Amino acid sequence: MTKPPPPSPALAQLRAEIDRLDAEMHRLLMARGEIIDRLVAVKKTDESGSAFRPAREADMMRRLVARHHGRLPLDTVESIWRVIIATFTWVQAPYTVHADFSAGEAVMRDVVRFHFGFTVPFVPHMGAAGAVAAVAASKGDLALVPAAGLGGNGAWWRALEAEGAPKIIARLPFVERADHPAGLPTFVVARPAPDAVANEVRTLSVRVAGWGPQVAAALSPLADTVAAPDAALDGAALLVSLPPGRTEEEVLAAMRQAGASVRNTALVGGHASRYTVASEGAAPEPAGR
Ligand SMILES: C=C(O[C@@H]1C=C(C(=O)O)C=C[C@H]1O)C(=O)O
16 A cells, blocks of 8 residues: 655645644633633522523624634624534533424424534424423523414414513524524523523514504504404404514504504513624624614
């Protein structure tokens, strides 16, 4: 057997440079890990049981995207940081992700793995209700529920209405774009630590009578809404996402004017405002809501 020729000096030098950078990146990741013990003490994670701080994570992801340039695709840099952040959060306080597969197994599995990696355990559920119930029975677990209305799921958010019930605390992906590799709009539900509530966008559970196309049309320019049929014939249970600056009163007034009567409302959580970049590598531009 003939031996392969030795690499040229130029190639050997470039490989040595890559090895040096790899060792440095690994050293920095290990140094990041050493901060965790101090972080647990400062955040009193033992008491709340949850280390997840979605507003901080949304902010970190925005800054990452804003400063990113060069050869490495945005999808790659985003997924690397998601795995770093989610895994370090898990190292602070172990948690399980309960994923609602009712929008399809493949898309939701991508959402879970992209945002939480392979170390954080995940449990599939056929429906939002089971995922939310698992979170209610846990200390620091998360549920991932598709943000679009899915017939079979009904008004799953009504289980978040009671005081002490889990709440919506984030919306994924943190950085939206048309070609996002794990872009299924997804709500994250958890029993939030008191300092983990993000509320730039507030999510309201609203029950109305007299729901119909006119009311839906009046609502659509004001807020994103998921609707499910409610007990009464023309009743609906709504999950209304109020964008920054939009008040509950405005939205309810618009619905009433269009002919609905509002039966009750309850705040069921909130999340960081949505952030959209045009497409891979483009300069970030904040979304309208
Ligand atoms: C580190 C923290 O805890 C979690 C882990 C983070 C990380 O590893 O970067 C960021 C936000 C939190 O969800 C923090 O609160 O700063």
